[in-house]
Structure formats: C-alpha cells, structure tokens
Amino acid sequence: MTVSREELVGRLEADGQGAFVEWFDETDERMVINMGPVHPSTHGVLRLLLTLDGETVLECKPIIGYLHTGMEKECEDQTWRAAITIVTRMDYLAPFFNEQAYSLAVEKLLDIEVPPRGKYIRSLITEMNRLSSHLVAFGTQGLDMGAMSAMFYGFREREVILDFFEMVTGLRMNNNYFLPGGVWEDLPEDWERAARTIVEMMKRRVEEYEQLITENPIFLERTKGIGAITTEEALALGATGPILRATGYDWDLRRDMPYDAFEDGLSFSVPVAAEGDVYARYKVRIAEIRESTKLVEQLIDRMPSGDHKNMDPKITHPPRDELNRSMEAVIHHFKLSTQGYTVPPGETYAAVESPRGELGVYAISDGGSSPYRCHVRDPSFVNLQSLGPMARGGLVADLISTIASVDPVMGGVDR
Amino acid sequence: MNWVIDLIGGPQTVIAIAKVLIVFASLLVLMILVVWAERRILADMQARIGPNRWGPFGLLQTLADGIKLITKEDFRPQLADRWTYAAAPVIAAVASFLAFAVVPFGDEVTIAGHRIDFILSDLNIGLLFFLAAGSIGVYGVALAGWSSGSKYPLLGAVRASAQMISYEIALGLSLIPIVLVSGSLSTKAIVAAQAGSVQNVTFFDGIPVLESISRYFEYVPNWYIWSQWPAFLIFLIAGIAETNRAPFDLPEAESELVAGYMTEYGGAKFLMFFLGEYLHIVTVSAMAVTLFFGGWNGPAPDFLGWVWPLAWFLFKTGLFVYLFVWLRATLPRLRYDRLMWLGWKRLIPASLLWIAVTAVVNIDNAQLSRNWKLGAFGVMFAVVMVWVGKGDPRLRSAVSPQRRLDGTT
Helix, strand or coil, X not given: CCCCHHHHHHHHHHCCCHHHCCCEECCCCEEEEEECCCCCCCCCCCEEEEEEECCEEEEEEEECCCCCCCHHHHHCCCCCCCCHHHHCCCCCCCHHHHHHHHHHHHHHHHCCCCCHHHHHHHHHHHXXXXXXXXXXXXXXXXXXXXXXXXHHHHHHHHHHHHHHHHHHHCCCCCCCCEECCEECCCCCCCHHHHHHHHHHHHHHHHHHHHHHHHCCHHHHHHHCCCCCCCHHHHHHCCCCXXXXXXXXXXXXXXXXXXXXXXXHCCCCCCCCCCCCCHHHHHHHHHHHHHHHHHHHHHHHHCCCCCCCECCCCCCCXXXXXXXXXCXXXXXXXXXXXXXXXXXXXXXXXXXXXXXXXXXEEEEEECCCCCCCEXXXXXXXXXXXXXXXXXXXXXXXXXXXXXXXXXXCCHHHHCC | CHHHHHHCCCHHHHHHHHHHHHHHHHHHHHHHHHHHHHXXXXXXXXXXXXXXXXXXXXXXXXXXXXXHHHCCCCCXXXXXXXXXXXHHHHHHHHXXXXXXHHCCCEXXXXXXXXXXXXXXXXXXXXXXXHHHHHHHHHHHHHHHHHHCCCHHHHHHHHHHHHHHHHHHHHHHHHHHHHHHHHCCCCHHHHHHHCCCXXXXXXXXXXXXXXXXXXXXXXXXXXXXXXXXXXXXXXXHHHXXXXXXXXXXXXXHCHHHHCCHHHCCCCHHHHHHHHHHHHHHHHHHHHHHHHHHCCCXXXXXXXXXXXXXXXXXXXXXXXXXXXXHHHHHHHCCCCCHHHHHHHHXXXXXXXXXXXXXXXXXXXXXXXXCCHHHHHHHHHHHHHHHHHHHHCCCHHHHHXXXXXXXXXXXX
C-alpha cells in the first residue's frame, strides 16, 4: 500500500516530527533533504531543509534553535555588571562587540561618561576582534570551498591576535573585559609592541591571502554571480554588515552613528562593492581587514593616558590597593560585589558595527540591580534569513559558499 | 623441490607468483608511506606539525590508523543493500591494485638463468588494461553510493559516476598521441622508446635560435614530455579527476556532501576505499612517469644495476605524489557543472586536436615537406591554445543563478 506524501507528512506532523520529513517525489523528481544540524559546513548547528531538483536548490529553509540556551533570559538573573559574562558568550567569534554594545546601552541608561583612554582601549580591542573574526570568515570560506589551507592560515594569524587578547584580558574568548564605564583593567606594560607586531603581520599576510585565493580562477568561478541579492532585498530582509555593503549600500555604524573612539574622527574608509554576490562579500571582508589594520595603527598612535574606566565608586570597583587603606572602599567593594548597582528606570538601544553587521542591545531597566529585559539584535540571526533568497536557484555547492559568505555564528543566532 | 615447481607450472609461474606477492606487499607498505607523506607535507604547507608521535617522524601513525579501522565494528545501515554495500569497497580497492599490474617499475634482472621483468605483466595492450581497470573503479564508487540507502552518498555517487566517465574519455584520448609516437600499447615498450638522450633533432633545423641550442640536446633525456606536453597536461588533469582528488574531489566533497559516496562506510570497508584512493594516486603518478618521463630510465652507476631504475622510478613517482598533495593544499574545489564543462568542452576537444597535430607532425611521408609539417604544427597548436585558453563566456557575463532559474535572461 502506497502512502501519499501529504498523508505521510500529515502523520509525521501529528507525531510532532513534521520538521524531519525527508522525501523523494517520483513525479516531479524533487528531493527534500536535511543539511545539518550536524554537517561539516553549516558553521555549527544550523539546519537547512533543502528542496532539490537534482543538485539545484529550489528552496532553502534555515531552521535554528539547536544552540538555544536562553542567554537573554539568563541576563535577567544577573546584576547589570555580571550580565556581561552572559552577553560575551553570544557571538563567540566577536565577543568584545557583544560586551561593547551592552556596555554602551547600560552607560546610556546610567548616563555616565567613559574616560577617553577607556574608549580608545575598547575601540582598539574591538578592531583587533574584527580582524580575528574576519580571519575566521576568510578561513571558513576557503575551507568550505575545498581550499583548506586558507583556514589554517587564517587561524594562524587569529592565534596571534587571541594571544594579544589573553595578554590584555587573561582569556582568549568570552573575555568579560569591557564593563559599563570603561574596561576592567588597564592595558599591560608592553601592549604597544605586541599590538604593532600584529599590525605588521596583518599588513603582510593579507597580501598572501589575496595571492592564494582572490584571483584563483576556480574561486572566481565559484563565487562570482553566486548567491547574489540586491540592495532592496538586503534592506527588506534587514541584512547588515558586509552583506549589505556588498550590495552597494554604504552604511557603517562606526562612521554613521559613531561611538567610543570613532567619535574622535579616525580616518578610515568603508569598503563597498556593487555586485552583492559571494565574491563581493569576500572582497568587502578582505578590504575591511585592511581598514581595521589601519584603524588599529591609528588607535595605537593616538592612545590617550588617564583612567581606563569611570572611577565613580558606585559604578565600578575601587582599585585593589585601596581596600587595604580605605574603609569606604571596602564598603563600595562589598556593595558592588553582593548586589551591584541600580540603574534608573528606562529603556534604550545601543548598536555597534560588529564584523557581521549591526549588533544592538535593547535594555530595559525597572530601577533594579539587574536588567528587566536585555534583548540582543544579533546580526547573524537577522542575516541568516537572507540565506533563502540567496540560495534559491543555485547548486548545492553554491549554497555552501553562500553560507560561508553569510558567516553566521550560531551562538549569536540562538541566544 | 623441482617436482613441486614443475607441478605448478614451471619456474615462470613461481616467479610470477613471487612478483605478485612482493609487489602487493610493497604497495601496502608504500600506501602507509604515501599517506604519512601526504599528512606531513600537507601539515608543513599549512603551518601545522602533522603526525609525529608514533614511530620515527610519526611513520607508524598510518599503520596505527589502519589497525584501528580494521578492528572497528563492521556495521551496515538498515536501508543499505546488503551485498552491493559489501562488494563496493572491494571493487574499488581491487581495481586500483589491478591497474598497477601494467606499470613497469624497473629494468629486467637475471637470477639463476631466469629473466625477471620488473613489471607484473607486460601486456601488449597495457594502456587499454590501465584504462579498463580505472573504469572498473567507477563501479565501486557508484555502487557504494547507490547501495548505502542514504541521500548524501547518492548525490556523491551521481557526481562520481558522471565525473569519472567523462574524464575517462579525456584520459584515454590523451594516451593516443603516445601510442602514435611510440607505436605500441605496451608500457614496457613505451619506456624502452624513451631510453637514452635526445639526439640529432632535425625538426628545428633552420630556425635560428632553436638550431643553436640543439647541440645541448644530447644531455636531455629522450622523454615524451618534450614533444607531448599538451597530452601530458590533459593526462594529468584527467588523471587527477579520475582519482577524485582535489581540486576534483567533488564525489567526496567534505564540506558539501559530508563524505560523499563513503559517508555510510566505516571500519575496514572505509579502509578499502581509502586504500583504493591512495593506490590510484600512486598508479596515476606511475603512469605519468611511465608515459611522459621515461619511466625507470635515468643515469645509473655500474654496481647494483637493478636498484637504480627502481630508485629512479620511485623518485619520479614520488614527485608526482608530491604534486597531488600540493594541489590539494592550494586549490579550491571545482563546481560540478564547471567540472563537466572542463571535461567535455575543453579537455576532450583539446585532446582530439592534439591527436591530429601529433599525427600530422609524425607522418612518415616524403612528399610532405618539413615546412608543411611545421606550418601545420603551428596552426593547430595555436588553435588548441586559443580554444583551451578562451574561457567560459558565462564567467564573463556572470548571470546570477536565480535569474537563470526564473527565466528572465
């Protein structure tokens, strides 16, 4: 007895398994196939429900939620200060941007100032982080298309940058370094030499990447005209970052809505491409690596002296050595450590330009010592919905390079 | 003792059996070395260290991996077709071993009055046998994908069958010029034809620059690569595609199809595919050496006469294996439709043209003057180059795929 597809799907859906239906239709020769959540190139646990005609993708439906751990909700159980330990784990390739967006939001609510050195350290670290994140994007783009050496080269340089993060913050990822009011610790003694080494290294190595990949005919064949979307589509889908800029739309929050050190008018250009395809996104990312290298150099040169954080004892912990001398410092330390500070009631939105696009934090305070709501607009999550239009009509191989060019981080998608 | 030898068919049979056993065992050891070498070279190119724990320089790592694979549970997916599923890896491995039968890996040696050729079987249709063994390998891949009862292997098998069948044509056609110039299908005869050095080259007489350098030709080995390099390029590209190696590793495209046709295989069965693939690399490399780089020919001192040809053969083959690894470390993977385009629209026409060029140039007809031959050579060479280098018009216009699907262009 044959079972019709509708009946089969209906039965499985009644069992709550509708999402797992795979079938092969013998009349129109369409195949529905699951790519992921366990698949080498879905960048974590992204699952794509593909409808294929041969190898042509007729429909691509991203299904998310496999990494969902309720991080936003967990923030509500933490103090304002401690919630940073949660947000930093969302987009794990660009942890500093999460911290920065959150800190900016809380600073808006508190209405406090960050001293110039704090702002510059933040911008320096985030631009370094943009480098390390784009290096992963470059590497995975190569790996997903079969040029696996690219990944090792990208990760080799990223390692040096992570070493710098470790030197500054004590950790390689999930650093918990920024905080409302500045950064937790001042830069270590020989940070400048280490940072300049990275600048020199990146200037040289970007040329090597370009020689290896950029003009490779096979790479061009697999990226030019692949996964293209127009500016209108990108805007309608809410895509930001390299995806939007690759369609020719000139929008970068660092320039258009400046924050931290960018308020001081650093000189940098926003790379834009016109085609909106995988190659354009790749070129934009490579150009951004160059621009970020320049920015890091400027930030090193212009690094001001002074406090690295707002020294208001109600907001940030007093310096460690004061605890031995001052009773007041002990009281402040105790209060901050046990219950944290309260934030005036209100709501705000603060956004930064993360490597993937606009990363915003929408925070609501009810006047208590922990967030009432901390919503994160993660660019990976929003960009992912443009994958469907990009993939439609391409081959499975095109879909792979398109996923890599969207560069989703599932930690950010499933917060 | 003698009656035993007579019973099984005389000394020649004993020699043949001994050769088969020795070659089989050496190939298995060679596999371990090749896999180890690939991992180390790849690691070196990718700024990694590679296996270095087990044995000196990690040499025994591959052996350990092999033992692990053999002792793993032999499972079978529920939907798999039982016998085909079990037979496919065997076919793949056996086909690779078979192809090596016609590779001459050294000069002959005389032991106790018996002449021993360093070739398993000097078939008079050696090249055809090589192609036939390669074709059988397709069955292993196609059946593996079909019988696994799973979708990714199926996609991989469809890709693999199409790819291997298409490139087999180009591979076969690229061998014809060699047959034309050597006048033989026997690999041993082809190697023998490449012995010595290039001397008395009259082809370029009268052309000023080329004539002046022709006295150095006596130092140049008489390999077919000099006159047949277009055939060599076609052979190399088609050969890499035949072995399913990067940049033509679509059938097992890891990032797309998980592991392609061998997704559902594990343990000893997977090991057979693995063995077959690496053996295929060695065979294609050895064939390239045999046909274009003089086989085991090379300068040799007087003592231990049989060692040097073998060493030369292994050395040259090793260089090609290195090339395979190098390509894997460098190039991205081709897309399926581009692969077909390259095979059918470039390699096959190019090899057909090159056959014509070779035939014209080597024509043994006194009525056709050398100038005519040179002229025909030049024209056809230019045609080949222009055609091959022209590129795909689609690449220039870069039509977006969804617009193609919607039919708006």
